[in-house]
Amino acid sequence: xxxxxxxxxxxxxxxxxxxxxxxxxxxxxxxxxxxxxxxxxxxxxxxxxxxxxxxxxxxxxxxxxxxxxxxxxxxxxxxxxxxxxxxxxxxxxxxxxxxxxxxxxxxxxxxxxxxxxxxxxxxxxxxxxxxxxxxxxxxxxxxxxxxxxxxxxxxxxxxxxxxxxxxxxxxxxxxxxxxxxxxxxxxxxxxxxxxxxxxxxxxxxxxxxxxxxxxxxxxxxxxxxxxxxxxxxxxxxxxxxxxxxxxxxxxxxxxxxxxxxxxxxxxxxxxxxx
Numbered sequence: 001x002x003x004x005x006x007x008x009x010x011x012x013x014x015x016x017x018x019x020x021x022x023x024x025x026x027x028x029x030x031x032x033x034x035x036x037x038x039x040x041x042x043x044x045x046x047x048x049x050x051x052x053x054x055x056x057x058x059x060x061x062x063x064x065x066x067x068x069x070x071x072x073x074x075x076x077x078x079x080x081x082x083x084x085x086x087x088x089x090x091x092x093x094x095x096x097x098x099x100x101x102x103x104x105x106x107x108x109x110x111x112x113x114x115x116x117x118x119x120x121x122x123x124x125x126x127x128x129x130x131x132x133x134x135x136x137x138x139x140x141x142x143x144x145x146x147x148x149x150x151x152x153x154x155x156x157x158x159x160x161x162x163x164x165x166x167x168x169x170x171x172x173x174x175x176x177x178x179x180x181x182x183x184x185x186x187x188x189x190x191x192x193x194x195x196x197x198x199x200x201x202x203x204x205x206x207x208x209x210x211x212x213x214x215x216x217x218x219x220x221x222x223x224x225x226x227x228x229x230x231x232x233x234x235x236x237x238x239x240x241x242x243x244x245x246x247x248x249x250x251x252x253x254x255x256x257x258x259x260x261x262x263x264x265x266x267x268x269x270x271x272x273x274x
Contacts, residue, residue: 006040013037016053026052 013020024035030048032041041049226234240249 006042007046008038008040009035010037012049016049018053023049
């Protein structure tokens, strides 16, 4: 920290690689109170903190340096690996190109060799005479003495009669029907005659009277005339049952009975005292 400016405590936490509680405890021991992570400290206080937490800062710096060195080593290894892969790829491509060139040059050499072989021998088809050669004079032979010729006797041809040959076709006589002695029974091919089925005998039963099985209807109830007061009472009771007031009525009846028993008991007691 070259300039003498105030620094916030949350930045010093990262710089010294310590917790904010340790910084608070150190400053409180120095007599500085009311501290917050965002509160600023003077240059003198910063120097005190640096003297206290210098070892942690050095440890942090050394750790950062080690991590950077490791990263550099890894980066160098990756670069070397990439260079080796590129080199191998280039060598493989060069080998492929050389192979392709060799394959392309091979047929050209064969053609050249064939052309040379064709020029080796020349076939002589014929000769052309440019200047006519002078013929040598042929010696005339002396005529030989004529020998007596034999007289030719004319040959007489004897006519030969042609005989027409008739080719006769030989055809065998048609044979009649051979009787082997076996007879075919035609009755086996006849369809069997249908046998008439016997008619079923109908069983005549006595007729059933359906009226016997009719259910007897229940006698109708005769309508009883009800007075309007009775009708209102019944309607009231049904309504009370529907509304759940039936219980209240039974309770009322029981209460009235108890009251009646009390009244009777009181009357008997009064009579006994008199």
